Amino acid sequence: MENQDKVKQMNGSGVKPGLAAEPTMRAQGKSEKVRDVAPADHRTPKAKSRGVNVYYGAKQALFSIDLDIFENEVTALIGPSGCGKSTFLRCLNRMNDVIDICRVEGKIEIDGDDIYSSGLDVVQLRERVGMVFQKPNPFPKSIYDNIAYGPRIHGLAEGKADMDEIVETSLTKAGLWNEVKERLHDPGTGLSGGQQQRLCIARAISVSPEVILMDEPCSALDPIATAHIEDLMFELKENYTIVIVTHSMQQAARVSQRTGFFHLGELVEVGKTEQIFQNPVDQRTQDYITGRFG
Amino acid sequence: MIDRRSEEYKKRSGDRMARRYRADRRFRLYGQAALVFGALALCILMVSIFSSGYTAxxxxxxxxxxxxxxxxxxxxxxxxxxxxxxxxxxxxxxxxxxxxxxxxxxxxxxxxxxxxxxxxxxxxxxxxxxxxxxxxxxxxxxxxxxxxxxxxxxxxxxxxxxxxxxxxxxxxxxxxxxxxxxxxxxxxxxxxWNFFTSGDSRNPEMAGIGGAITGSIFTLLCFVLSFPVGVAAAVYLEEFAPKNKWTDMIEVNINNLAAVPSIIFGLLGLAILLNVFNMPRGTPVVGGMVLALMTLPTIIIACRASLKAVPPSIRQGALAMGASPMQVTLHHVLPLALPGTLTGTIIGLSQALGETAPLLMIGMVAFIVDIPGGVTDPSAVLPVQIYLWAESAERGFVEKTSAAIMIILAFLVTMNLFAIYLRQRFERRW
Structure with missing residues (x-):
């Protein structure tokens, strides 16, 4: 069911017809431009993708994506619905594996390890690359067990005291500790939406990942809860590398240091956030951020 | 252009509204009549059973x-x-x-x-x-x-x-x-008290349902076999099996099996369990296995439906935490699907408790005085006991029949209440 929805989304039905051209041609013509945009960065990327193509059955969803993600930064992926930004995000922790008809080509490396090589265990990858979803999805267990689940299955805690500490640190980092410390054994589903999402962030950081992927983490939240999460991202980026997919350009501008603009399965443009928003190179980026479409 | 102020329009729309309200009331009345009819039928049944049975x-x-x-x-x-x-x-x-x-x-x-x-x-x-x-x-x-x-x-x-x-x-x-x-x-x-403790007898005044109750309990013990088998099949089909022609065919067949008449399962038990495997005739172990086979589709369907109802976001959340597919199923999905599965199983159990036809086929219809001491002793079960007493000529068996029906109804009600309790106790919201 989920897969089909995804595929439908990938078909890009929501895009204005004027922009629908033969995508492959453009992908080839454009990949040079992407390199033009951010030539100045000489740091080693935390994660890098080269020539990533994703297919859902016969439909191609992503066209030769080259993208670098740098450590201790927030990288925002923006673009209209169905442009492939979530698909790309899910490639980074191989969540696309569970979709039978999904096929990934190309190379994605995290710290130099090819995450699609046969020698890499997907369970260990997901320990390194955490994920927060669009809709808060705490397990229907207690708040404590929600956080303790990851460390438990990965064997990260030695005994109860250790686990208590992990739970407290994770909740503190997610800015939730003071609100829930009195009721750690109440169900996590009893929290408010914003609290639930912070619980999910705490759950994601409980296994000390290196990269945190956030798939539109604020789209189900009210502005106050959103502000809370955005502050949190600001703090978290000191220790983690964050990739966020968002529909809100304001949010991308507020929280991210680098922004990539996706359109119809291509990475149109990527660069420093200020540059993308103030001085985009590509006409389509210009159109999108000025609200001409999408 | 409709003139909504004209007298004619007012009259026509008034009539139409009145007709609509009448139809509305009639519609509600049909539902109430159906309810009353059902309640009445149930009352008559209950009164007739109780009035002829309580003397037993x-x-x-x-x-x-x-x-x-x-x-x-x-x-x-x-x-x-x-x-x-x-x-x-x-x-x-x-x-x-x-x-x-x-x-x-x-x-x-x-x-x-x-x-x-x-x-x-x-x-x-x-x-x-x-x-x-x-x-x-x-x-x-x-x-x-x-x-x-x-x-x-x-x-x-x-x-x-x-x-x-x-x-x-x-x-x-x-x-x-x-x-x-x-x-x-x-x-x-x-x-x-004899009625509850003694076995069947040719003399109505000495006959009791102790043997039948024990037989039923032993049979249901063997029936419990179907729970792990059903859950395992449902989990595999729903969570792990590839979606292809074979699994489609299996699914269609499971749905069909749920509708197969129970006596067919009795014949299966007779042909396979008794004649091929030479298992003892008319015993709870064979009866339980036949009933388990009969109820398996119901359990699989109930379990699959509950598994389907678990939101995919839970699975994704667990997967993203690095849980293996088995951990996702055992730690998250199955616990959430368990209340529904248990309800389905207990409903299947009550269906099995009241089933007679397949048991006749495997020889559980014999006249047995002794109370069975184990699952391999020949024994009667409650519905078969009712069937045996109902066709006896003596006047004394009439009240025994009704009393046995009361007992089996009490069992069914208890089991269904237990199913409701389980559902409410373990149901979790997300």
Missing amino acids: FFRTQVALDVELDPDVLGVAAAEQEHLSLEQADYYTVVNRAIYNAIPGELERSDRKLAKGLISNGASVELREMVLENPALVGRTVKVNFTASSDLDQLHKGNVPRDVEEGLRRINDKQLAWYDRWVQEGRVSSTFN
Whole structure:
């Protein structure tokens, strides 16, 4: 069911017809431009993708994506619905594996390890690359067990005291500790939406990942809860590398240091956030951020 | 252009609204009528079962003075050993007690009539009493014996006494003795514990459902086999199996199997379990396996439906935490699907509890007096017991049939309440 929805989304039905051209041609013509945009960065990327193509059955969803993600930064992926930004995000922790008809080509490396090589265990990858979803999805267990689940299955805690500490640190980092410390054994589903999402962030950081992927983490939240999460991202980026997919350009501008603009399965443009928003190179980026479409 | 102010429009729309309200009321009435009809039918059923069945929970007794003469018993006073007491002649002792309770000299034919007022099991009752307390030998004691079914039915008013003698099982002479006994205060009514503890019997007054209840419990114990099998199949099909032609075909067949008449499963049990594997005939182990096979599709369907209802976001969340597919299923999905699965299983269990047809096929329809001691002892089960009693000719079995129906209904209600409790206790919201 989920897969089909995804595929439908990938078909890009929501895009204005004027922009629908033969995508492959453009992908080839454009990949040079992407390199033009951010030539100045000489740091080693935390994660890098080269020539990533994703297919859902016969439909191609992503066209030769080259993208670098740098450590201790927030990288925002923006673009209209169905442009492939979530698909790309899910490639980074191989969540696309569970979709039978999904096929990934190309190379994605995290710290130099090819995450699609046969020698890499997907369970260990997901320990390194955490994920927060669009809709808060705490397990229907207690708040404590929600956080303790990851460390438990990965064997990260030695005994109860250790686990208590992990739970407290994770909740503190997610800015939730003071609100829930009195009721750690109440169900996590009893929290408010914003609290639930912070619980999910705490759950994601409980296994000390290196990269945190956030798939539109604020789209189900009210502005106050959103502000809370955005502050949190600001703090978290000191220790983690964050990739966020968002529909809100304001949010991308507020929280991210680098922004990539996706359109119809291509990475149109990527660069420093200020540059993308103030001085985009590509006409389509210009159109999108000025609200001409999408 | 419609003129909404015109008189004609107002009238027409008023009529239309009235018609609509009437139709609305009628529609609601149909639903209420259907409910009332259902409730009425249920009431009639219940009243008829209870009114004809409640007397089975009472037993008519006749108090007789028994002279436990060692000579008549055939045990000399000196050797009151257990062995000889077991084999003593209680029959004669009971018969003498019966004759003594009737004034005047009895002819041979009268004696037979007199014996017909007390149950055949009376000598067994006396034997048990004496074995429990051997000191009674040599004394005269007052013992409450179970009345014969004919007297029992008469005393309970289940058979009329003011009809022609030839139409009665009890003739005028017996009736006179009975009336005398009532006057002497010998006849009493007591709660019929025997009904719950003893097995089947040819004599209605001695018959009980203890054997059938035990048989049913043993059968359901074997039936529990279907739960792990059903859950394993459902989890594999729903969570792990690739979606292809084969799994589609399996799914269609499972749905079809749920609709196969139960007697077919009985034939399967007969052909495979009894004839190929030579398992013991008419036993709870075979009955339980047949019922398990029969209910398996129901359990698989219930479990799959509950698994489907678990939101995908839970699975994704667990996967993203690095849980393996098995951990996702065991830690998150299955616990959430369990209440629904349990409900489905218990409903299947109650279906199995009330099932007769497949059990007839595997020989669970035999007349069995002994209470089964294990799953490999031949035994009856509740619905089969009802079936056996319902086709018996004796008047005394009518009330037993209804009483057994009451017991099985009580079991079903209890089990369904338990299912509701489980669902509410373990249901988690997300």
